[in-house]
Amino acid sequence: MVDEMVVRAQRFINSYSVAGIPKVAENGKTGWPVMYALTRALQYELGITALSDSFGPTTLAALQSRFPVVDAGTRHANAYRIVQSALYCKGYDGGNIDGTFNSRVSTAVTRLKQDMGVSAAYPGDGVTPKVFKALLTMDAYVTLSGGGEQIRSVQQWLNGRHQARRNFFIIPCDGHFSRDVQKALVYAIQYEIGMGDDVANGVFGPGTRDGIRAHPLATGSTGTWVSLFSAALVFNQRPGVAFTSAFGSDLAAAVRSFQAFVALPVTGTGDFATWASLLVSTGDATRRGTAADCVTEVTADRAVALRAAGYRVVGRYLANAPGSSLNKQIQPGELQRLRSFGLNSFPIYQTLGGSADYFSHQQGVADALAAVQRARHHGYRPGTRIYFAVDFDALDHQVTEGVLPHFRAIAATAAQYGAEYRVGIYGPRNVCSRVAAEGLADASFVSDMSTGFSGNLGYPMPANWAFDQISTISVGSGSGAIEIDNNISSGRDPGQSSYDPEVPDSALDVSFDPAKRDALLADVRAYLEGRGVPETGGDGWQALTLNSTTEAVDVVLALDWLITRLARSYRMRKALIQCPLLWEYRAYNVGDPAADALVRQYHEGTGVGPADSSTGLGQVFARTAITATNHCVRQGVIGGQLRNPDADADLWEVWQKLNGDPVYNVGVIPAVHVWGAADIGVARPNPLTNEDDSRRIMARYNGTANSSVGYGVAMVDLYRIFERYQAPLRS
Template identity: 65%
Template sequence: MADQMVIEAQKFINSYNVAGIPEVEENGRTGWAVMFALTRALQHELGIAALSDSFGPTTLATLQSRHPVINAGTRHEKILKIVQSALYCKGYDGGGIDGTYNGSVAASVRELTQNMGVDGTFADGVVPKVFKALLTMDAYVVTEGGSELTRAVQQWMNGRYVGRRNFFIVPCDGHFSRDVQKALMFAIQYEIGMSDDVANGVFGPGTQQGIRNNPLSEGSSGTWVSLFTAAMIFNKRGGVFFTSQFDADLATRVRSFQNFAKLPVTGRGDFQTWASLLVSTGDATRKGTAADCVTEVTDARAVSLRDAGYQIVGRYLSNVPNTSLDKKIKSGELGRMAAYGLSCFPVYQTWGGEAAYFRREQGIADAFAAIERAKHYGFKPGTRIYFAVDFDALDYEVTDNILPHFRAIRDVMNEHGQGYLTGIYGPRNVCSRVAAAGYTSASFVCDMSTGFSGNLGYPLPSDWAFDQISTISVGAGSGLIEIDNNIVSGRDVGQNTYNPEQITADLDVSMDMSRRNALLADVQSYLLNNMGVPEEGGSQGAQALTYRSTTQAFDILMSFDGLVTRLARTFRMRKAIIQSPLLWETRMYNSLDVVGDEAVIDHYDGTGLSTKNDASTGLGQIFAATAIRGRNHCIRAGLIGGSIMDAANENDLWNVWQQLHNDHNYNISTLPTVLIEGAADVGVPQPSMTTSEEHTRLTLARYNGTDERAQNYGNAMLGLHRVFEKYNAPLRGL
């Protein structure tokens, strides 16, 4: 909703005709663009030539020298208007934007500094550090999901340390964050006794030694205990209060945290406990019992790992396409590891190094590929596959990219994983948010990336299985191997027995797009010469208006070639048996199909004007009842996961119909289940790579029904099947 006074603030900004002060949209909504513009306006009023979005040392020092406090005695109209504008953008009463420090401004500044926790530190008015904080989007009241306890700590730190040179006012919004984590580190360094020239907010050797010199235990009191309980609160340890007294209850809470983080359970504020509260690696010198590596575990390396105390090793299911790095599991490697007492947990990563990689379609592809590779290596049901997010994802990127990606992974794993579990490798925030959405069951945390914003200011995920904290080398000579050293929670013990490796060389692969035009020409020729279907329009004598040309239908089929290929490989059937009806139904989509869809929608929209509760729909033109029958058959056969549905139940029918109608991936994924159930219905074997042409024809005929027209359909689809096979078969085994 637009705020009229924010609009006035925006108009004030736009009244400047100064290079370096950009115009802002006058929409009544605050944001960083507005705050940056106000910052530039302040710099201009201070006479700073090089205007910047950053309220940095030059701005701070110049403001300190010229206006050490802005109050009723200030006579700089434009700077006062900047204060008033910023107050409105922060949600406070600016008393108008008239260039005066009136009573409303004074009251709002007092309220602001109280909310910041610095009202007892500074005299009335706006001092430079308050001005700097005012020109941010930081909040000083608890925001959605925030904690009053966390806010109390934030206010306390502001009030106690804001006088130090490099300590700036942190938000008091009840949320732990990167800035709050750094502020806590500064506070610890100040209590150690570091000067402003030494304290830097980094968990370096001096800070570590200072913590070792100040151990805490039951009976301790003072500021160090306050800082320790602050760190516990920031790490979301339930039942901890902000206090300066280390009592028995706090010792109990500390033991709980130590057990959670797999630290020595002492109940004391010792160095390792402090470290785990302050930085993502914790004490990076800790020795783990799990490792992950890109190097093959040979006999000699297995001995080195075993002798160094490692019990579980993470290995990769695949390589990254178009790179020379060979990191995937080698044939026989898992059995070799098991012989030396080493279990394995599989990691799936092809790229995953930027937000653009993550999307629903890629999640579907990754899940199918990971399932196939896991089966290839013989991983048994119950194995958890960790899908990698190998970059510092910002929170909005988690929302926009990673969550849809992992939802797709979850859906495919649930349907086709046959007992495989879904895990995630990534920064703390990513792991926690994906787990909270219900898409994963355990996290492999890349805590070694201490500078990631997704690790700074976030607690260790509650479902962590492996905590990656350092890169080290173990062994010597032929047994030398570089590994990432991981702490183990016990949530995942890996696998140490395997099924025989599964051969997939005889299965179909993706289309050779260099032959795409040739395939299209053959499809066009077959449809025209054998079925009377020209490039555009319907078949000869057809009454309904078709909406797609042959080329358009073919392009749609090719856009889903990856999905069709993965489905064919998963069910170990020929691609052509999926491609044939999918191409035909997509091509022949017509006005009667639209009428049927609208009738079904009318039936369920509450008007009661239509009695039609089902119709063929989507790219594959599948009835909901048919989809339910096909999926139920495959669930009972153990081919897919899912819940049995009832085609006589209109809730089930409507739910499935909507997915068939709206979701191309769901529709196409349903098509093989319909073919499999149809084969069983007509008494022929499940479609496979060796299915005879007659059984293929009967299966394709059943896709269309059971009458004579269906037999004609089967004959026609068998011819189309042959066209696709002409191009698919030569690629197998390459």
């Protein structure tokens, strides 16, 4: 919706013909570009030549010198227009942006300062430098959606009490806890300790810790320290907490609840450990937990040292990062060793995950398939929770754009291919809470040791936290020495204490070597040409095909990440998936889109075409996909819901996924092979399946007609080609 007065503010900005003041879109929408432009306009009016988006010390000092207060007596038209424009961008009446400080502007500024909580500190209608600085931000001073009135009351109290301090600037009063609000609370504590402006820095350092220790609180305490303590509880969104200056029974009950929640001794008092847990993500980082995680193998001597130091559960990694020289994964026999020394374990899946560009739906599918396979390999039993890592300072928009789609894919893929396992998340508080809120992870391993992460500072502990990583320490000595991350355990996840035998995976396929692409293509091309299928077109049906041999090979290799993981999950040869995929993609012809169109017309009620057709990369019928998937679900091979192959609604749902989702389509191919093998009385495909059975299984993929025999023969020759490149990689 266009705000005409914001348009006028934008026109005022664009009236400047000054190199350092950029033009802004006249769209009636406020935002940082508008506020930055107004800041630069103010700097220009103050005589500052190096214009900047930052309202920093230079701007503040110049404003204090030139306009210590902007009010009716200032008599500077453009200073008034900047105030009026900013007021409209904040949602207040700026009085027509006419360069006058009229009664409407006076009323608006008075209301703004009331909303900020600074009316007592800055009485009257004048815009003081700190109010001006706050006016030129996107901070809100009214409660925003989802905000709390208790939090807003604390924000206003902090603003009103500490505006006279040099480094305390007006914080938002929007009812939302944030990084800036958290820092403001620490500043307030430092001021109450008695720190001067040259000492107070908003950081929870040694002086702040010592000052808090000197001010213990208990039932009967009153005054500013109780206000600060109750404010911290309010900011941490504890139920039933009121902002108060009196430590009564209600506050004591809330403290006991918080202490129990974060696994502190339940005293009901404002002791240092409780203060620390309220103010910084690590809490008291000197605490010793009962859980640990490490990148180092836990040998017998290290297990003894960990047990002696009070640890009872250890997090270990399921796999190494590709290309890394660090061998952090669980070693053969290690889990049984942990068990023998009375140590439980929990698995972590992290190969990369240290930047926003790692996270996507596709990567989530890949990670889930790989993690499930590795968990089975190491012998983790059903019920084990796998913690998938988000190991970077994810901003909120990055969580929305990348992390959530990633975990949606993990949750869906794990439910299908690893239903025996549960999904957890490792990451900063905000990331964990948002993933949990969507039901995508049922426990959080919180990276609270990263105190500077924006996703930790200003966010409460996730409600479903299981482990709280607070410090890196060394335990033991000599051969028992080991560096660990020290974790507090909530008890939500006791870890695993028994394991199935390790499942050898040396016979399973691994990723294709990209350097062999040209050689593979040459071999496939030569084979197909020998069958009368040239690079493009050909005799008979090939003349009508739409894809080349090169394109078919490249599609198979582009999906190697998925095919490899599917083959390892199903414990079958990759070639069983690659062969029909390559053949069907190469054989895709002008009749296939027409057949798909008839299916759409049938289900959309605009035609009388068939209810089903072979479709997508692997040219799979929806009926076949449903039948095969139902078989695999019933056999416990995969998880998922049973569908009715005779119901149009189910056919249409599955057909659309086969047609529009390449990952889903390729994921159905191994299920068809498992069902097909059972249908023809052949053992379920496995790494030792012989060539003749593989031929029969691939023939069944094409159906039961006589032509399927020839299909199987064609497939087994392709199978040999793929195996020529994959078998050496398994050794």
